[in-house]
Amino acid sequence: MSGAANAGTATALDVEHYRDIIDTRSEGEYVEDFIPGAVNHPVLNNEERARVGTLNKVASAFEAKRMGAALVSRNIANMLEQHFADKPRDWAPLIYCWRGGKRSRSLTLVLREIGFKAVQLDGGYKAYRARVAQELTELPKRFNYVTICGCTGTGKTALLLALRDAGAQVIDLEGLANHKGSLLGEHVTTPQPTQKRFDSLLWAALRSLDPARPVFVESESKKIGLVQMPESMREQMAAGECVWLDVPVAARVTHLRSEYEHFVNDPALLMQKLTPLKALRGGEMLARWQTLATAGNIDGVVESLLIDHYDPLYTTAIKRNYPKLATARHIAIDALTPSALRDAASALATSSSL
Numbered sequence: 510m511s512g513a514a515n516a517g518t519a520t521a522l523d524v525e526h527y528r529d530i531i532d533t534r535s536e537g538e539y540v541e542d543f544i545p546g547a548v549n550h551p552v553l554n555n556e557e558r559a560r561v562g563t564l565n566k567v568a569s570a571f572e573a574k575r576m577g578a579a580l581v582s583r584n585i586a587n588m589l590e591q592h593f594a595d596k597p598r599d600w601a602p603l604i605y606c607w608r609g610g611k612r613s614r615s616l617t618l619v620l621r622e623i624g625f626k627a628v629q630l631d632g633g634y635k636a637y638r639a640r641v642a643q644e645l646t647e648l649p650k651r652f653n654y655v656t657i658c659g660c661t662g663t664g665k666t667a668l669l670l671a672l673r674d675a676g677a678q679v680i681d682l683e684g685l686a687n688h689k690g691s692l693l694g695e696h697v698t699t700p701q702p703t704q705k706r707f708d709s710l711l712w713a714a715l716r717s718l719d720p721a722r723p724v725f726v727e728s729e730s731k732k733i734g735l736v737q738m739p740e741s742m743r744e745q746m747a748a749g750e751c752v753w754l755d756v757p758v759a760a761r762v763t764h765l766r767s768e769y770e771h772f773v774n775d776p777a778l779l780m781q782k783l784t785p786l787k788a789l790r791g792g793e794m795l796a797r798w799q800t801l802a803t804a805g806n807i808d809g810v811v812e813s814l815l816i817d818h819y820d821p822l823y824t825t826a827i828k829r830n831y832p833k834l835a836t837a838r839h840i841a842i843d844a845l846t847p848s849a850l851r852d853a854a855s856a857l858a859t860s861s862s863l
Contacts, residue, residue, distance in 0.1 A: 517621065519603055519628045521636040525716075527603035527628070533612045534605075534634065542705035544605065544637050545713045550588050552581045552612045581615050588616070589623075598624055605630035605637070638705065641712045648712065649742035651720040655857075656746050658728045658827055658837060659754030661819040662761030662768075662811075664845040665727045668754065671847075671854035678724045685710045688734030689768070707736040723750075725857075728827060747830055751837035752857065756845060762811045764845045776802040779810065790818055 524530065530547040532539050535558050539549040553561065557580045565573035593600075602620070606612035609632045620627035630636065657665045666683055673679040683689055687701045702710065718724055726746060731737055756764075772779040780802050787795045794817060801809040828834055840857065842849050 517617065517628060518609075518631045520631050521640040524603065524630070524637060527601070529600070529602040531602050531604045531616065532606075532634070533616050534607055538607065538634075541703050542634075542638070542709050544634065545709060547605075550592060550616075552584050552606075552616055553577065554584075557584075581612070585616055585619050589619075593620075596625065599626060601626035601628060603628050603630055605633045607633050608635050609633035641708055645708060645712055645739045646741050648715050649739055650745050652715070652718060652724045652745065653720075654746045654749040655723050655725050656728050656749060656751050656831065657725060657754065658751050658831065658834065659756065660761070660823050661815060662765045663754040663756040664761075664764055664842065664850065665754060667764075667845060667850050668854060668857075669725060669727055671850040672725050672858055675851070675854045675858045677854070677858040678718050678722050680711070680714055680718075680724055680726050682711075682726060682729050682733060682738060685714065686733040686736050688736075701734050701736060704736050708739075711738070711742075728831065730826060730830070743830075747832060749833070751831050751834050753834070753837040753839045755839055755841040757843065758812060758815060760842070760844045761815060762808050765811050765815075766807065772807070776805070776807065776810075779807070783814075786818065794818075 519527075524544050528546075530544055532543050532547040532549045533552045534549070535551050535553060535555045536549060537555045539547075539551075543549070551557075557577075561573050561577040561580070564576055602625070604613045604617045604620075604627055609630055613629050613633060617627045617629040632639075657668055659665050666681065666689070669679050669681055673681075685702075686707055687699060701707075728746075728751075729738065731743060772782070780799055783795065783798060794813075798810050798813060801807075801813070831837075840853050842853055
């Protein structure tokens with residue numbers, strides 16, 4: 510830790526040195542993004558923060574501070590009794606709020622008065638966020654990427670996970686973004702992270718990797734659903750090696766059925782998601798998909814989507830974004846079974862200098 514940490518404060522450059530990190534912001538601020546590993550213990554929750562803010566506007570700053578102090582005191586007492594009661598005397602958590610102000614200072618002061626070695630983050634989350642934003646302009650450039658390319662349904666993500674199991678270094682961008690990168694890729698039950706949260710997840714993932722070893726990624730466009738990867742990473746991926754997956758259409762259809770089972774069970778939902786394609790593919794094509802879906806021929810819908818929509822779109826984009834695609838190594842997989850993916854991952858990891 511830095512000398513500043515010994516004096517009761519730490520900088521954003523110190524955050525990875527702390528095992529215990531406490532985010533004192535409201536639960537609404539926390540869900541937007543937080544320092545990796547931080548646990549949320551709000552000194553003012555969403556409703557309390559709103560009440561104090563309203564009182565400040567309609568009455569005075571003095572009245573707002575008086576109410577806020579009472580609320581903060583009760584919340585800190587609750588933390589001490591319910592969450593921190595078993596902490597050892599040498600406990601040294603890092604504590605932060607939005608800008609390193611009163612919320613984190615209040616909890617830090619109480620903990621230090623007790624005898625804990627609590628440390629306040631100077632500049633708070635805002636300073637951490639500035640560090641992440643700055644480092645994401647350069648950090649991705651430290652790595653040599655091997656980009657897995659292939660049309661929709663060729664099992665790019667499945668191969669990435671098999672590569673991870675084989676001991677290779679992997680960044681699963683779609684996993685971090687909680688989105689499969691296409692019109693149908695939005696997760697059914699959980700939302701995508703905010704851009705700030707995605708940045709934090711990517712930053713933490715990159716910092717865990719060894720620049721001396723290759724990093725396998727999946728080809729992506731600039732945006733993955735609603736979030737966007739750093740331009741520095743896109744540029745570095747484009748400059749690296751590409752691998753192209755050759756998978757028969759029938760195997761791709763089978764794979765996509767398992768990946769998007771919720772659409773198989775709800776053809777109406779599938780057609781609702783495909784409606785925006787009318788402007789691109791025309792009413793006749795959309796009507797054809799509707800007829801197939803109504804008849805329960807989901808395989809027919811998927812096959813047509815691949816051949817008539819996704820393949821032409823992906824091929825055009827991939828050629829534009831990855832100049833080295835022409836010299837890409839081709840990997841043929843007849844069926845996207847676990848054993849076939851393991852074999853492909855093992856061969857690829859070995860040949861790419863694990």
